Amino acid sequence: MSESPAHRHFIQQIVDADLADGRRSEVVTRFPPEPNGYLHIGHAKSICLNFGLALEFKGRCHLRMDDTNPTKEEVEYVDSIKEDVRWLGFDWGGHYYQASDYFDRMHADAIRLIQLGKAYVCFLTQDQIREFHGDEKRPGRPSPTRDASVGENLMAFERMTRGEFDEGKAVLRAKIDMASPNMHMRDPVIYRIRKAHHHNTGDKWRVYPMYDYAHPLEDAYEGVTHSICTLEFEVHRPFYDWLLRTLDTPVKPQQIEFARLNLTYTVMSKRRLLELVQEGRVAGWDDPRMPTISGMRRRGYTPAALRRFCETVGVTKNNSLSDVALLEHAVRDDLNRTSSRFMAVLDPVRLVIENYPEGQVEELQAVNNPEDPSAGTRKVPFSRTLLIERADFLEQAEKKFFRLTPGQEVRLRWGYFVKCTGCRKDAAGKVTEVTCVYDPSTRGGDAPDGRKVKGTIHWVSEAHAGEVEARLYDRLFAHEDLNDIPEGKDWRDLLNPESLRKVRARVEPALLAVGPGTRVQFERNGYFCADAKDSKPGAPVFNRTVTLKDSWAKQAPKA
């Protein structure tokens, strides 16, 4: 990074201090998603943070499925999470865990808690619990069974565990302080009854631990030293510490909170992403418009770009909204160095070279990547009838227009200088064909007499060009800050109706051969990625990853 080279974010500083004063002798972190959805770019930030810390301090980072709620979790999600973490470039080694693998141990600890007089079974209904809870101004009231004996609680919890009660009829609660200003300390529920099938433990359990209870224990069982989570868990920390202290676990991990990532023009909550998928507003979790890791992968974003972006946004406790331009810059920066160039015409119009011999075909040599000589060259067929972008011709243009307009000379990329002679139009006045003459001495794109042209345009030979589907993606939402919805609007109203435009593009022959997942640049158009799902051998489908920066579009009159 170009920030001050010695900069260490606040979590690194905490770890530095812990190691320096001997409070810790190693660094163990974890990335603990609940497998109830696909990972998104916000998770990528957490993954980079946790695995990054482990790498930096030569510790380890566990991948752990936080699967304590059987009604919301699925193996499909487990598999996608593993794939995404790996794709991002991180390795959990042998340290893959599941919260559900600890259910026995957690249950035993719950019994221990009861024996310590620190937990009790409560038979209040959900509504009653809420009512007894009190609020900011009023302390809560004790549950009728709050002071039941250890024996009674042990028995009641045993009956809960055996499935003798229906869902909702009883819960196990920690016994802390019904008057605490922190609501999470007012005897939080730590076990509830769920008669549901769990994707890992099957039908073994009828009681399942709550997040607040399970998470600190998972961390402690695994020897996690630094348990990093997002800001909204700040108020949960007192309970996290209370539980470890009360149970006196051998390892006492430290919970540290940082600000979650927010991005302009998109949503980041799993709930909303799930709704987009379920309501069919996108094609799936991996729709290239989604901020999911799988969506971005399909769109053509690289792991390096995502990692770089996460570095750029940093780690702080500030609530912030990162400009998606930061992400796009990281992507362009990476793709500019690594992707091969090709010529593809997204909105074709015919260009006829009047003085080029009918039937003649030449193979012109094109450079694959000007940023990388080792990428080599390729041959591109050239002939009398070409296709160019419709926007590269203007019958009447101002002086700043460097492309084709009657009387003006431009270079055909890797081809010849051509001078525009005019155009033909249909009855409606639409241009059907642009005409020009070429200078045979400029083959390859340089004039022997040293004359210059201001513009270079891309092209394909009509007779040789392939035709492919290109999907032009734009931002999913037309609204910048999705955490700030205008009065009277639903967030769905803010979807960008033009987030996807499909076109039939005409492409140079070499482009037909690229395999699924290949990232390329369409010269002067943008970076594209052959869709991993819909591409067929010889018939790739291209997703536009991001456009090229376009300083002409900014000042040009709208086409």
Add this chain to the structure above:
RNA sequence: AGACCCGUGGUGUAAUGGUAGCACAGGAGAUUUUGGUUCUCCUUGUCGGGGUUCGAAUCCCUGCGGGUCUACCA
């Protein structure tokens, strides 16, 4: 209304009592066989008010603004 957290250019982030810097975005120019890339330059900031100090973005007080919390979700 309480408790807790957070306020640095348009955006993100440094400076940890001692020159407010970097990246993105925006603007101008140069280079260029992509109006891309690269290079140069420029615009824009410490939320307000007090205090401590030789010196405050940094420490204290206060006001303001934003966020979080009152699930048998995580």
